[in-house]
Amino acid sequence: MRELLFFEPTIKNYIWGNEYWTVSAHPHGDNPVKKGSFQGITLSRLWDEHRELFGNMEGDRFPLLVKEIDSRDDLSIQVHPDDAYAREHENGSFGKTECWYVIDCKPGGTIIVGHKAKTRDELKEMIREGRWQELLNEFPVKKGDFFQIEPGTVHAIKHDTVIMEIQQNSDITYRLYDYDRVKDGKPRPLHIEKSIDVITVPHRQAEACQGDDPHRLVDCPFYTVDKYEIDDSRRFLQKRAFEIVSVIGGKGEIDGEPIAKGDSLLIPYAYGEYEVTGQIGILITGV
Ligand code: ZN
Numbered sequence: 170m171r172e173l174l175f176f177e178p179t180i181k182n183y184i185w186g187n188e189y190w191t192v193s194a195h196p197h198g199d200n201p202v203k204k205g206s207f208q209g210i211t212l213s214r215l216w217d218e219h220r221e222l223f224g225n226m227e228g229d230r231f232p233l234l235v236k237e238i239d240s241r242d243d244l245s246i247q248v249h250p251d252d253a254y255a256r257e258h259e260n261g262s263f264g265k266t267e268c269w270y271v272i273d274c275k276p277g278g279t280i281i282v283g284h285k286a287k288t289r290d291e292l293k294e295m296i297r298e299g300r301w302q303e304l305l306n307e308f309p310v311k312k313g314d315f316f317q318i319e320p321g322t323v324h325a326i327k328h329d330t331v332i333m334e335i336q337q338n339s340d341i342t343y344r345l346y347d348y349d350r351v352k353d354g355k356p357r358p359l360h361i362e363k364s365i366d367v368i369t370v371p372h373r374q375a376e377a378c379q380g381d382d383p384h385r386l387v388d389c390p391f392y393t394v395d396k397y398e399i400d401d402s403r404r405f406l407q408k409r410a411f412e413i414v415s416v417i418g419g420k421g422e423i424d425g426e427p428i429a430k431g432d433s434l435l436i437p438y439a440y441g442e443y444e445v446t447g448q449i450g451i452l453i454t455g456v
Contacts, residue, residue: 179197224409247345262341280307423444
């Protein structure tokens with residue numbers, strides 16, 4: 170179909186900042202199409218009733234979720250389960266493999282990915298004793314960094330960081346530590362037991378993408394993500410079940426439709442060629 174699909178975003182306000190779910194069919198934020206033939210129809214309904222838009226791909230729900238995260242404060246230290254654990258313990262939910270492209274961050278900013286415990290007993294002990302600094306892998310982050318976060322990876326985005334996150338369509342997060350913060354007099358719930366269940370010990374760093382395509386940032390069983398910096402214009406061919414284009418910097422147009430930093434849109438099956446123009450950085454996610 171020759172029609173780009175733009176959605177009304179779902180905006181989530183948290184104690185630490187905001188999330189903008191730009192391509193989402195999740196029940197916690199099921200985005201309606203903004204304009205065109207499918208205006209007002211949610212992505213989950215498109216998936217159920219117009220599977221041809223997704224190349225008749227199999228599956229009981231749309232597989233991905235794309236969001237922009239803008240943190241004023243530190244996010245909780247967290248971990249996500251994989252599909253097998255989530256299916257069993259979270260009512261058949263998907264697990265959550267996710268990746269981050271850092272759109273912006275303050276100089277001196279840091280991020281947490283992974284931990285230093287060598288055994289599960291050591292992990293439990295460090296958690297019980299609150300030895301967070303010793304336990305967690307915290308390191309400097311800068312604009313343009315990219316991280317693949319496998320299920321079982323302890324992680325946290327710190328304050329003043331803007332990222333584009335591409336993930337499985339899941340909202341299952343186990344909160345390991347929340348800096349002892351309180352909201353309305355109460356701390357947010359923690360999920361220590363489930364976290365200990367799913368954390369990979371010792372930590373295993375996701376492998377950098379191999380292969381000869383210099384644009385490819387990641388290739389995992391759930392998605393591929395490619396990055397392009399465009400100065401003038403570039404043509405692409407949509408030949409997968411669907412693709413998602415996300416703007417990570419600058420602004421421009423896609424087939425004449427204006428797009429700017431933070432936006433994401435879906436290119437349906439059999440759309441064919443499309444052209445991106447402007448001074449613009451994009452990620453192209455495929456399945
Ligand atoms: Zn996460």
